[in-house]
Amino acid sequence: MAKSKFEYVKQFEVEDKCLPNCWIVIRVDGKAFHRFTDSHHFVKPNDDRGLTLMTRAAQAVMEEYNDVVLAYGQSDEYTFVFRRNTNVFNRRGSKIMSNVVSLFTSSYVFHWGRYFNTQTMQYPPSFDGRWVLYPTDKNLKDYLSWRQADCHINNLYNTCFWKLVQESGMTPAQAQERLKGTLSSDKNELLYTEFNLNYNHLPELYRKGSVIIRKQDTDIIEKNHLDGNSSLSSSSSFSPRNSVSFGYHIEQTPRISTKIDVLHCDIIGEKFWTDHPHILSFKK
């Protein structure tokens, strides 16, 4: 067979090894999720089912890739942080990223029914992916702060926008016009004065997004069967501990799950990092 005659085309592939000793950050982002959430009647501005499904998909990624030390999600995006010395896939950026975006997507579709029950998926959603390198812990923390600040800004805006539309009967254009040029303080004031809503009393899931970390004590491993909604409903931000661990077990695979925590807390301040010092010093 003339195999060898064609094999030279492999040489056109480009090596894309990530610079060693840098944090590898993968972010997946919903493609055209405005349309997708409209088509599937998501509750606006926040749909608990959609947000927990995102976290369920992120959990699958963390179960599969042990070198992910933290994941952070908000809205239709999720970030995965691989430890700086990971050697997964020989640090090939496109290989790591494509595997993560594929498994995340796959899990999102696979687990859909657990969260949306009778609401059938109309068409397959998709996500794009990218990878970014951060040389220092400071840069990595600033990246995560950037995403959480983005979560806050968007959620505050969206909360106002949908109150104006859903409760004041404004058109989207009118609501947009009403909010143009307002500061955060103006928006807080608007919610309190016009809708009697204290923004800070909203669930932290909405205001802070979701942070998935691995439990520090990895010696104690409990095998749990995946129990879908029940486990995930307890992971909501309304629970007293504001955190919950859930396991993952598949019949055919011997993979033993390491325990993880889902938090909805501030990660901009130093407190988070001093409370969880193992995240940045995680060794395989």
Next chain:
Amino acid sequence: MAKSKFEYVKQFEVEDKCLPNCWIVIRVDGKAFHRFTDSHHFVKPNDDRGLTLMTRAAQAVMEEYNDVVLAYGQSDEYTFVFRRNTNVFNRRGSKIMSNVVSLFTSSYVFHWGRYFNTQTMQYPPSFDGRWVLYPTDKNLKDYLSWRQADCHINNLYNTCFWKLVQESGMTPAQAQERLKGTLSSDKNELLYTEFNLNYNHLPELYRKGSVIIRKQDTDIIEKNHLDGNSSLSSSSSFSPRNSVSFGYHIEQTPRISTKIDVLHCDIIGEKFWTDHPHILSFKK
């Protein structure tokens, strides 16, 4: 809000624009599909349901991205060729690739039930992705020839291997030992002598893989409702024309499908390219 303070982290993102005027080839590849096909009791060496599901997922990619001029699939992999002057996503390699791998994955899980009926998916499968650039038509054709030659070589081997295991009762190790060092001619002989099988009479779907192209006459567009298995069974290599077109229609989306053909034919020889000259000269 201290947003601006963190936004500098965006500067760590790297531009990865594909060199202009090159064919952009995206290949998605099943991750650990040995395990996946075992867990889901795929027929060996070829499972029609699995192969047509792959093509169904590839079709979704072609529907979404008009600049894909050809897709080629075999085993657990699929290749998508974007026309050399495409400007999709401003030619950002990781953006194009991640969107393709995500939509492919999503569609594979989404459409699973149509092909595997009562056999439920046990766990979400995933695919990796890569992109490669080819400067000339010759290089692109050689790439596709490389994949089809690979299809042939693997299928011939697998056909022998599974005959020995399934019909001669060998263990996998014995079958492997039996085939070590054999040439293509030896394998053809083995199939004919021991199993009374003429390899060339096997379906072209198995021997050649699947080629998806767009119909040349794009003026005539028929809207078809997706009819799942029935349309796909007719796309099998056993049909007289060895080719079939199927449409794709989603209630909520105004996207009008352009018609495509699924072929199972030789693409190594020049005949394919002279029969379909529009593929390489496709303009938006």
Next chain:
Amino acid sequence: MAKSKFEYVKQFEVEDKCLPNCWIVIRVDGKAFHRFTDSHHFVKPNDDRGLTLMTRAAQAVMEEYNDVVLAYGQSDEYTFVFRRNTNVFNRRGSKIMSNVVSLFTSSYVFHWGRYFNTQTMQYPPSFDGRWVLYPTDKNLKDYLSWRQADCHINNLYNTCFWKLVQESGMTPAQAQERLKGTLSSDKNELLYTEFNLNYNHLPELYRKGSVIIRKQDTDIIEKNHLDGNSSLSSSSSFSPRNSVSFGYHIEQTPRISTKIDVLHCDIIGEKFWTDHPHILSFKK
């Protein structure tokens, strides 16, 4: 010795192989040559000594790297085209580029005295370098046309500018103001009307720049000793043939020179390429 302990740092080096089957174009460009030409009293707008020294340095690059099929120079820049299938330095872009820019620089300083005689070099000049890939012959020709069009536009402007300054006694600012918004036709007219100069009668060296190609008949190789100014003066655009070949010989090195031609002709039109078909089909 603790060598092995430190050697891991080599892994931070990045592979930068040029995509196969593409033309590799290296361009070197004078750094702060306004200051350098002022400091060294270059004749404005064109200094024959400076231009021929540039070509002498480019010639050294062509002598050293046999895979350069053409070089094009104008003003303080020079372009080197490596044949599309070159394997020099395993196609590592930064390796090829840095070697070219270094040898070009080195030769410029080394040969300075031959062209500038008693005028001593005041300080070492430098050049930056870059590499660009072109997938097709058309793209490569367009690149070269782009540089020659640039040569024409700048030279027409500079010719006008310096006439106004040197002969009309304008200040640079006045000359600049006078030329603002003028078209090529206006500038031709200005030269003819005010300075009785037919632009098209200026030496092609100034209007077209310099093209270095290899002689087609590479069987006949004559060894010439470098004879500096005399050979280079004969390479000026005033010579009847508008072309001259010169050899290069170094006592200590066994390298046998391949013969080259320096031309000052149009390379935008097709004529150049039909006259020299071997350039694009050059094989090692």
Next chain:
Amino acid sequence: MAKSKFEYVKQFEVEDKCLPNCWIVIRVDGKAFHRFTDSHHFVKPNDDRGLTLMTRAAQAVMEEYNDVVLAYGQSDEYTFVFRRNTNVFNRRGSKIMSNVVSLFTSSYVFHWGRYFNTQTMQYPPSFDGRWVLYPTDKNLKDYLSWRQADCHINNLYNTCFWKLVQESGMTPAQAQERLKGTLSSDKNELLYTEFNLNYNHLPELYRKGSVIIRKQDTDIIEKNHLDGNSSLSSSSSFSPRNSVSFGYHIEQTPRISTKIDVLHCDIIGEKFWTDHPHILSFKK
């Protein structure tokens, strides 16, 4: 003019911005310097003229690029470390590297006569260049340690090799054979026993290479005229302080030199970094 028609070719240029917040290391390396040193009768194993000329060229680079915080040279190579937050040339890797390699080369040829006096340069030498990024101070220090360990290993070997050739009358092949498989301790012993030479008494210039740093107190700037050999001879490792500063002044340029030190000391141990803490924290 059909300029616009061709300008699209600029889009084929690739952005190569260095990852922010990483040390940018540029290394230049002599091309075929075995031949060059033979042709120019360099003293083996170390030629003071050649080594100080290298340092003179490196000094020119440090004078031109203020963001170089340290340079390290040995044999025919020199490394330049740009501070991690430099924004020179917008951090474009090939632009920074090509400018450095060009200015280094240019200065090497330009200053040749000062060090080699009557010995004329036979042909222009050249250097290749590369850039490497290091995310942490530790990685940077390890890089520099790697180069200095290399200096030591090569110098010990070369010292033995040339003693055997020059004093014991061995052929190069015999000397190579004699040294095959020997450890550092064996080589030290050989030098002491057979040649009565204590390796540690050799000049640090040979054993440690050359380190160029900027003086910490940049307020006091003295303008010195370059005085060539005399200044450089005082920079040798035999001087009591093992360090010397020299200035650089060019008639035509207003550039005021910042003062630098040339050292020949250990940079593998921590002492160097604690003695010069400003190097790693250098701000513009």
